[in-house]
Amino acid sequence: MMSTLLRYCSIYAALWRNSLMREMIFRANFLLWIVVDVLWFGLQLCFISVLYLHTESIGTWTKWQVVLLIAASNFIQQIFHGIFLLNLTNLSDLVRTGKLDFLLVQPVNPRFIVSLRQIDLGAFVNALIALVVMIYAGIQLGIRPGLTDVVLFLVLCAIGILIHYSLMLLLASVSFWTVKAQGIVWGYYNLFNIARMPDEAFRGLFKALFTLAIPMLLVSNVPARVLTDKLASPALVWLLVAMGAGCVACSEIGWRASLKRYTSASS
Amino acid sequence: MFGIGIQNNLAYRVNFLARSLFGLIPVLAMIYLWRTIFEGQGNATIAGYTLGQMISYYLIVQIVDALTAVNEDDWQIASDIKDGMISQFLLKPVDYLWYRLSLFLAGRVTYIAVAGLPLALFIYWLRDHLEAPESAARFGLFLLALGMTALLQFLISYAMAMLAFWVLEVSTFIFILYALEYLASGHLFPLDILPPGLQQVLELTPFPYQLYFPISIYLGRVGESELWRGLLIQFVWVVIAYAVARFMWRLGIRRYEAVGG
Numbered sequence: 001m002m003s004t005l006l007r008y009c010s011i012y013a014a015l016w017r018n019s020l021m022r023e024m025i026f027r028a029n030f031l032l033w034i035v036v037d038v039l040w041f042g043l044q045l046c047f048i049s050v051l052y053l054h055t056e057s058i059g060t061w062t063k064w065q066v067v068l069l070i071a072a073s074n075f076i077q078q079i080f081h082g083i084f085l086l087n088l089t090n091l092s093d094l095v096r097t098g099k100l101d102f103l104l105v106q107p108v109n110p111r112f113i114v115s116l117r118q119i120d121l122g123a124f125v126n127a128l129i130a131l132v133v134m135i136y137a138g139i140q141l142g143i144r145p146g147l148t149d150v151v152l153f154l155v156l157c158a159i160g161i162l163i164h165y166s167l168m169l170l171l172a173s174v175s176f177w178t179v180k181a182q183g184i185v186w187g188y189y190n191l192f193n194i195a196r197m198p199d200e201a202f203r204g205l206f207k208a209l210f211t212l213a214i215p216m217l218l219v220s221n222v223p224a225r226v227l228t229d230k231l232a233s234p235a236l237v238w239l240l241v242a243m244g245a246g247c248v249a250c251s252e253i254g255w256r257a258s259l260k261r262y263t264s265a266s267s
Numbered sequence: 268m269f270g271i272g273i274q275n276n277l278a279y280r281v282n283f284l285a286r287s288l289f290g291l292i293p294v295l296a297m298i299y300l301w302r303t304i305f306e307g308q309g310n311a312t313i314a315g316y317t318l319g320q321m322i323s324y325y326l327i328v329q330i331v332d333a334l335t336a337v338n339e340d341d342w343q344i345a346s347d348i349k350d351g352m353i354s355q356f357l358l359k360p361v362d363y364l365w366y367r368l369s370l371f372l373a374g375r376v377t378y379i380a381v382a383g384l385p386l387a388l389f390i391y392w393l394r395d396h397l398e399a400p401e402s403a404a405r406f407g408l409f410l411l412a413l414g415m416t417a418l419l420q421f422l423i424s425y426a427m428a429m430l431a432f433w434v435l436e437v438s439t440f441i442f443i444l445y446a447l448e449y450l451a452s453g454h455l456f457p458l459d460i461l462p463p464g465l466q467q468v469l470e471l472t473p474f475p476y477q478l479y480f481p482i483s484i485y486l487g488r489v490g491e492s493e494l495w496r497g498l499l500i501q502f503v504w505v506v507i508a509y510a511v512a513r514f515m516w517r518l519g520i521r522r523y524e525a526v527g528g
Contacts, residue, residue: 039446043455187288
C-alpha cells in the first residue's frame with residue numbers, strides 16, 4: 001500500500017518536471033496566458049464594483065464579502081485548472097486519435113494518468129493572485145480567522161476542486177460517445193460563472209438545481225461563508241461534503257462505463 | 268461560398284446547440300442577481316432602469332449576440348494563415364476578406380437556425396419583461412445599427428487574426444481582446460450605469476459600437492440627435508476597421524511571401 005503510494009508520488013513528480021520544462025520553452029506564451037487570466041479576474045471584480053455603485057448589498061452579502069467570494073471561487077477554479085483541466089479537455093482528442101490506447105497499456109491506473117498527465121503551471125500563479133485578493137478583502141472586512149477556520153476553508157476548497165473535477169470528467173467522458181464534444185466541455189465555463197455569484201441572489205428551482213444536483217452554488221459560497229462568519233449553521237458544510245461524495249461516486253461510475261465502452265469498441 | 272459555409276456549419280450543430288443552451292445559464296443567473304438587487308433596494312429604478320428594462324437589456328444582448336458575434340471565425344482565419352491555406356487565395360480571383368465575410372454570415376444563419384429555438388423559448392418565457400421599441404422607425408434604426416455591429420465585429424476579429432502572420436500563438440491575443448470586448452461593449456452590464464467619466468472614455472473606443480449602441484437605440488436610451496451622431500461614429504469605425512483589416516492583410520502577405528518564397 002505504502003509503496004504503491006510512493007510510486008505514484010514519484011510518477012507525479014516526474015510529470016511536474018516535464019510540465020515545467022515544457023513551459024520554459026515557450027516562456028513568453030506562458031506569461032501571456034497569466035495576463036489573460038488576470039484580465040478575466042479583474043473583469044469580474046470590475047463588474048462587482050459597478051454593481052455596488054448602485055446597491056449596498058446583495059441579499060446579506062456586502063461588497064467586500066462578494067470580493068472575497070469571487071477571489072475564493074477563482075482560487076478554487078485556478079487550482080482545478082492547474083491540476084486537471086488541460087487533461088480533461090484533451091480527453092476527446094485522445095479518444096479521436098486513438099492515443100488513449102497508448103496510455104491504457106501503461107502499468108498505472110488509467111484514471112490517474114488520464115487526469116494528471118499534464119500540469120498547467122500558470123494557473124498556480126493565478127491562484128496565488130486570487131489568494132492575495134482574498135487576503136486584501138479579508139483586511140477590508142476586518143476579519144481575523146482562527147486556525148480552525150483556515151483549515152476548514154482549505155478542506156472545503158479541496159472538496160470544491162474535487163467536485164469540479166468529477167463533473168468535468170463526466171462531461172469529458174461524453175466524448176467516448178460522440179467525437180464532437182468540445183461544445184459540451186466549453187459549456188462548463190458557463191457553470192463556473194454561477195459558482196462566483198452570491199447564493200442569496202437565487203431562489204426556487206434554479207437554486208435547488210445548482211445546489212442539490214450540480215452544486216455550483218455550494219463550491220465557493222460555503223468556504224467564503226466560513227471565512228466571513230456568514231455560516232448560520234454547519235448544515236451547509238455537511239451538504240457540501242455530501243454533494244462532494246456524490247459527485248465523486250457518479251464520476252467513477254461514469255468513467256468506468258466509458259472506459260468499458262472504449263475498450264470493447266476498439267478491440 | 269455562402270452555401271459551403273452553411274454546410275460546414277451544420278456539421279457543428281450539436282456544438283451550437285450545447286453552446287446556446289449552456290450560454291443561457293449565466294444570463295438567467297444575471298437576471299436573478301438584478302432581481303435581488305432591485306428588491307433589496309426598494310427603489311423602482313436603478314441608474315434610470317426599471318427591473319423590466321434591465322431584464323430587457325440582457326435579453327436583447329442575447330439576440331444581438333446571436334446575430335452578430337464572431338464564433339470560430341478568428342481561430343479559423345489564424346489557422347488558415349498558419350497552415351498556408353491562404354496561398355490558394357493569392358492565385359485565385361477570390362478575395363480572402365469577402366470569402367471570410369460570406370463564411371461569417373453563413374455561420375450566423377446556421378447559428379440562428381440551430382440556437383434560435385432555445386433562445387426564442389427562453390425569451391418567450393420571460394416575455395412579460397421584454398419591452399417593445401418606441402416606434403417602428405426606432406426599430407428600423409436598431410436594425411441598421413445591428414448590421415453595422417456585425418460588420419464591425421467581423422472586421423475587428425479579422426484584423427486581429429492577421430497577427431498570425433507574425434506570432435506563432437494568436438489565441439492569447441484573441442482572448443485579451445475578448446476580455447476587453449466583454450466588459451467595454453456592454454456584455455456584463457449596460458454601459459450607462461457606469462460613472463459618467465468612464466462612459467466618456469469608453470465612447471472614444473469602438474467597443475460600445477460592437478454591442479451596446481444598437482441595444483441603447485432599441486431601449487430608447489439615446490436621444491434623437493445623439494442617435495444620428497452615434498450612427499455616424501459607428502459607420503466611421505466600420506470604415507476604419509475595414510482599412511486596418513486590409514492594411515494588415517497587405518503587410519502580412521508581404522511578409523508571408525518573403526518567408527515562404
